[in-house]
Amino acid sequence: MNLVVLVKQVPETTNIKINPETNTLIREGVSSIVNPFDMYALEQALKIQDEHGGKVTCISMGPPHAEAALREMLAVGANEAILLSDKAFAGSDTLATSYTLAKAIMKLDKFDLIICGKQAIDGDTAQVGPGVAEHLDIPHITYVNKVEEITNNQIRVHRMTEEGYDVILSSLPALITVVKEIGEPRMPSIKGTLRARKTKIPMWTAKDIEANERMLGLSGSPTQVIRIFSPEARSGGEIIQGESASEMADNLLTRLMASHII
Numbered sequence: 001m002n003l004v005v006l007v008k009q010v011p012e013t014t015n016i017k018i019n020p021e022t023n024t025l026i027r028e029g030v031s032s033i034v035n036p037f038d039m040y041a042l043e044q045a046l047k048i049q050d051e052h053g054g055k056v057t058c059i060s061m062g063p064p065h066a067e068a069a070l071r072e073m074l075a076v077g078a079n080e081a082i083l084l085s086d087k088a089f090a091g092s093d094t095l096a097t098s099y100t101l102a103k104a105i106m107k108l109d110k111f112d113l114i115i116c117g118k119q120a121i122d123g124d125t126a127q128v129g130p131g132v133a134e135h136l137d138i139p140h141i142t143y144v145n146k147v148e149e150i151t152n153n154q155i156r157v158h159r160m161t162e163e164g165y166d167v168i169l170s171s172l173p174a175l176i177t178v179v180k181e182i183g184e185p186r187m188p189s190i191k192g193t194l195r196a197r198k199t200k201i202p203m204w205t206a207k208d209i210e211a212n213e214r215m216l217g218l219s220g221s222p223t224q225v226i227r228i229f230s231p232e233a234r235s236g237g238e239i240i241q242g243e244s245a246s247e248m249a250d251n252l253l254t255r256l257m258a259s260h261i262i
């Protein structure tokens with residue numbers, strides 16, 4: 001089974017700084033972590049590997065220091081890692097990011113299942129996984145909280161919903177995005193950490209993945225963040241009092257009618 005885990009390096013949430021001119025993240029001098037949901041994605045890949053064998057390849061697109069995120073994945077148990085890094089990728093929105101990742105996956109010999117976190121904790125869109133699947137023209141299932149069964153050509157999963165879960169059967173190759181309920185990520189071992197230090201991580205550029213330059217980075221990104229700001233704290237508000245729920249509802253109704261809101 002050839003498993004691919006997509007890994008994003010993200011700033012530690014408390015340290016996020018935005019360049020006010022470009023509205024992009026200032027990554028220099030900011031400590032970074034692996035997107036926490038991607039650790040759950042790796043855990044699921046390793047569970048499948050434990051049962052069925054095969055190979056786990058982690059791919060990340062980011063600046064050269066995103067290599068650290070990949071080394072962390074190798075320390076936990078991934079077999080191989082590839083970093084996609086090129087100035088041409090800078091400023092990518094989710095469309096350009098998913099195109100770039102899909103082009104890299106196409107360069108792999110074979111893949112059966114791609115696993116992503118449900119979302120990244122910085123951009124937070126949850127669009128990259130489904131975007132990659134669309135570029136590869138394969139099925140995708142989001143918010144997976146359990147892989148019930150996987151065979152050579154199909155997968156059955158539980159997809160978390162507000163009321164419970166759906167059971168979904170899909171052909172392979174496919175892409176899933178996982179939630180924390182999938183299972184607690186394992187810790188890196190000493191052997192894994194030593195191996196991770198020595199493993200060579202290839203760095204692929206736009207040329208290596210044979211990408212169309214116009215679909216990369218800012219030029220391939222229809223979405224551009226115009227402004228990022230914290231909402232202003234609002235004071236005031238009104239508390240409608242009452243002895244019981246029905247009295248409060250009556251008081252609210254009187255108040256709304258008095259203001260001609262209804």
Ligand code: FAD
Binds near residue numbers: 041092125128223
């Ligand atoms: P998500 O789609 O939330 O990530 C889901 C999963 O996809 C991750 O768990 C991971 O498995 C995989 N993944 C995501 N990115 C990578 C990567 N670089 N390498 C490997 N795997 C990856 N872009 C827009 O198009 N629209 C916006 O409105 C938008 N708003 C943004 C707001 C902020 C504050 C920031 C910092 C960025 C924003 N971006 C936006 C850009 C967006 O963060 C990038 O396009 C990013 O590469 C992917 O989107 P995401 O972080 O939302 O990832």
